[in-house]
Amino acid sequence: MSQQVAAKKRYGQNFISDGNLINKILNLLGEEKNSLVIEIGPGTGALTTKLVKRFAKVIAIEIDQEMETILKEKISDENFELIIADVLEIDLRELIGKQTQQFDHLYLISNTPYYITGEILFKTLHLNDILTKAVFMLQKEVALRLCAGVNENNYNNLSIACAFFAQTKYEFMVNKKMFRPIPKVDSAVVSLTFHTRYLDQVVDKWRFLDFVRTLFNNRRKTILNNLTRVVNNKTKAAEILTQSGVDWQLRPENLTLENYLGIFNLTILK
Template identity: 50%
Template sequence: MFAKKQFGQNFITDKNLILKIISLLDSEPDQLVIEIGPGQGALTKVLVEKYRHVLAIEIDKDLESFLKAEIPNNNFELVMADILTFDLSNYLKNQKKIYKKISIISNLPYYITSEIIFKTFLNSEHLDKAIFMTQKEVAQRITATVGENNYNNLSVAAELYSHKKYEFTVRKQMFNPVPKVDSAIISFNFNKPSFNIGLEDKIKVNEMVRKLFNNRRKTILNNLGNLIGDKSRAQKILESLGIDFQLRPEVISTSEYLQIYKLVGDFKNED
C-alpha cells in the first residue's frame, strides 16, 4: 500500500516508537480506543491486543480490504468515513455507557490537524485522554504557555479543555515516506482540566480568544475594543482586572482571558 499525499499519509515504520506511543494511553484494558487514520494498521495491531475494543476511522477506501485482512480480531471495528463529518458526539454518548474509559489516538494528517483537535475538545466530556502525533512546530504551538513565541489561541484552547503535555519528538526518518519535518507526540488528559468551566462557556471563550488573536500585533485594548465595539468599555474592563492596555494577546494568560470573558458578556460574532 502506498501513502497518498492528498490524505497526508506518512506511515510509522519503527516498532519501538509504536510501543512508546501506545504506552501513553491508560493501561485499563476495559477501554474503547478510537484511532483516527489507522493507515496500514501499525498502531492498530498493538491496540487490539491491549484493549477491549478498537474503533478505527479511515477515509482512504483503498485501505478497507487491506485493514480487514490484516486485523481479523473480533474487537476491531473499522468505519470508512471522514472524521470531520463522522458523528463523534452521538457515538461517544452511546459508548460511554459501556466502557470504563474512552481514548483517542492518531497520527494526525497535517492539513486538518487543528480541525480534528478542536472536534476532540468539543467532545472531551466523554473522553479520558487523547494522544496525537503532529508536526513538531504545531505541537510546540499547542503546548506553548503564556509569553512564549508560539503561544496562540490553540494553546489557550488546549489549556481550557485539558492538561496538555509535549511528550517527545519523533524524527522524520521513522516514517515512510519520509516527511520534510520532524513530528512530536502530545497528550491531552481530559480528567484533569486546568479550568473547571462548562462546555458552552469553553466554546464561547475559544471564540473570543480566536478573535482577539486575529490581529496579534495590535494591543489587547485595540483588539478587545474592536471585538465589543466599544473601546472605552474595553479600557474599563482591562483596568478592573489590572491588565496593561499595551500588552499583546500572546502575553495574556488563559486565566486572564477567562476573567475578560466574564466581564465582556456577549460580543460581536463577526470576523
C-alpha cells in the first residue's frame, strides 16, 4: 500500500526505499529496550515499524494527514502513538512531559525535510538536557556543516552549537537513488550524543550561542572587527582577545569552541 503513496513536494517528502539503509539507521540508536523514541516525519512507516518492535514507546509526528490511515493500518502496537501535526507547532518538551521518568533513554530520529532542517535542529538542541541521542538524515551539505571542525570550510555557528551540546558524528553518506522520488542531492546521516561538559562554563547557554552566531555574521572579517561590533569599542575588543589568547587577525572559522567560551565569558564581565 505504501508504494502507491505519492510524495508531496510541499512537505519535502522523499521516502526511503532501501531496507538495508533502514536497518543501518535503526542500529545507530542501540538496543536499549526501555527507551522512548520521538520520530519526526515517519512517512509511510518503513522505519517506524522497526522502531516499535525494538523500543518501549514510539511517538511519531507526521504533518501529512494522508499518512494517518496508512500508518494506523500498518502499525497497531500499543506502544505506538501517532500525532498528525506540524512538528514546528508542537512543544516537544510538553509532549514528552513526565514520560522521561519511565524510560532509561530518550531518542529523537528524523528523515528531515530540507526546508525545515534548521528549525528542527534548534528545537532538538533545546531538549539537550533530556535527550540521550538524536539521529538525523540531512542534506549532505548541511550534515557536513553540522559536523565540521575548526578551520574547515563548512565550520560555522551551527557546528559550534551542536558541539556545545553533543558529540557530533558524520555516520555515513546516503546516495539520492535510495529514495523515492529521487531528490536532486545526496543525503547523509549524522548523530548527536548529548553531553553536559560545557554547560557549567557559561552563565547562559542561549546567550552564548547568540553571541557566537553574531560573531559569524561577517565571517570574512577578522574576529577583532566582529567583536568590536558586539562591544562597540575596538580597544575593549582587543583587550578581550588578548586576555583570551586569541590572535586579533583570525577569522571566525579559525576559532575553537573553547576560544569562543573564553571570549564570551570575558565579554560579559567587561
